[in-house]
Amino acid sequence: MVDQYERSAEFIDVMMAPRWPALGPVLAEALREVPGPVVDVGAGGGHGTRAIANALPDAEIVAVEPSPALRSVLLARVNDDPRLRDRVTVLPEGLLEAELPDRLGALVAMNVIGHFDPAGRNRIWESLAGRLLPGGRAVLNLQPPAEAVAVPEFRAVEVRIGRRVYEGWGRAEPAGPDRLTWHMTYRTHQDGKPVGEVGVSYDWWLLTEERLVGELEVYGLVPSRTGPAEAGMYVIAR
Template sequence: MADEYERSAEFVDVMLAPHWAALGPPLAEALQGVTGPIVDVGAGGGHGTRVIAKAVAEAEIVAVEPSMPLRSILLARVNESAELRDRVTVLPEPFSEAVLPPRLSAVVAMNVIGHFDAAGRQALWTVLADRLVPGGRAVLNLEPPAEPMAVPESRFADMRIGRRRYEGWGRAEPAGPDRITWHMTYRTYQDDRLTGVLEARYDWWVLDERRLKEELGRHGLVHRRTGPDELGMYVIDRGGA
């Protein structure tokens, strides 16, 4: 599997950090009552892994992260804390190849579902249907756009670290009936002088709530909104069935 984050990981983890200020509290809330094990699918550098560990004391966490540079950040972040070191296992395979515990209390897939095509999502829903313990659940978010459409270029990140300033820009274009391509540009400035430009593209499968409901229904799963509307977060479970 090609690693779309191979060159951009340096920017991706720091640019995701501010989003986690908003995503963290509703994710922690959605995990209330869960025990473990918990799978963090596409854990990236581990912002979410840290939230999960804090929200669910003592739970075993399996953080699945196939991108080597992002996984390096994740492993270092886990290693920095004696508590995380004790509880978090980092797996390098993509989700479809990762060997997971047979019973799961929760599965978290934040900022990641767009990397899964219909077959990949089907495999994810199958894992939920087969392995979630009673009361278990998944938490994920759907990011816009929900349909394949052009998204004009905009700046989504602007952060200063030391003497350097990092800007993230992105635009998208349709790439098929349920797919877009994101074109990202990461610009680095030192003392306001442009010192580097990195361009990256990500394939992204779009998914709206109607299709989510339909796909989940085929596996006996139901979804409900959680957290502030603008975050597009959902809890998925068996709905008391």
């Protein structure tokens, strides 16, 4: 499997961090009183894994992260926190290849569903329908845009660490009727001068709310919105 984050991993974790103070409480509310175990899909460096652990202090967590570069951050974060070390298992496979628990209390897929094409999503929904415990649910978010349109370059995030400033820039172009190619550029500045730049591109499959409803209906699952509209978050249950 090609590691799409091999070149950008050093920036991903620090640039995702500013989003989680807002996402964490919404995710915690969506997971209220669900039983374990919980699968964290595309766990990255573990910001979401930690939020799940805080929301469900007794639940077993399975963190799935196929990128070796991101997984190294995840393993270090889990190992460094005694609250995580004893109950978070990190799996190196992709979700569709991973050996998951037979029964699940929840599946969390934040900032990741666009990595799965329609056939892959259907495999997820089928697995979810067969594994969810009573009262169980999935939580995911849909990120804009919902249509295959060009997105002009914009600065998504800026982080200052020491004397260096790290910027994440993105632009996208249509790659089909329901797919975008994102072009991400990570720029580093020190003392007001550019000192580094890394560019990566990856495909992202688009999913509208209407299509999500239709795909889930086949498996007896129903999505409902949760949290503020700008979060684009959904709870999926029977």
